[in-house]
Amino acid sequence: TGWRIGYGAGPAPLIKAMTKVQSQISSGACSVAQAAATAALNGPQNSVALFKSAFEARRNLVVERIKGTDGLTLAPPDGAFYAYIDCEHFIGATTAEGIALEDDTAFTAYILSEAKVAAVPGSAYDLSPFFRISTACSEDVLNIALDRIAAALSKLTVKGNTP
Known part of the structure; x- marks a missing residue:
């Protein structure tokens, strides 16, 4: 970046x-x-306000979309271009193939494989069970990624619940 x-x-x-x-x-x-x-x-500093506005809009988009995704939560980022999202609800969930998501590393591997969305496990930052996504891309790309993540999560069996 x-x-x-x-x-x-x-x-x-x-x-x-x-x-x-x-x-x-x-x-x-x-x-x-x-x-x-x-x-x-x-x-000149006139572009700073434009960038700030764009990054705030992306942050707000991610916050609202995650609020609307069952099982995921986050604290809104205050100044970074990434979000740490709590995925604890899905730890222990199983995929359609019967594979258990034992930790945030398995969770991010699952969304990479199933949703084609790259994320970093929170354990890489000693923040398990979270995952990190970047908000430094267009709103269109963020919406596509968040749609794919939500679709992938809907395929999981969570603590006795079926998709």
Whole structure:
């Protein structure tokens, strides 16, 4: 989603600790990324509101669609372009082939296979039983993905209930 570049401001002890961690992760941003960041910060800012509005609309779309999908819940994201969705209701559910979805990794494998939607299991971030989807795509793509996920979930047998 772009060049990883940024800056930090805060109390000196915090910045010192952040610098120590960052120095082990990256050797620094390349000169092209630094020049681009400078231009972005010093240049016209009128596009920022447009991007903010687009990302808010996508977030709101995902929140509303998930609210309308039985068995899934989420806390609305406050500033990220992805959503963590709680899939605990479907842990232990079985597919039409009789395969049990034992954890969020199995859940995301199922929606990849059945719905053709890529997601990251929450366990990759120590947030099981959630899964993460990106909202950095068009509303049309999000609607298609969420339709496919809902259709795939309707095929599962959950705790004695049949699809």
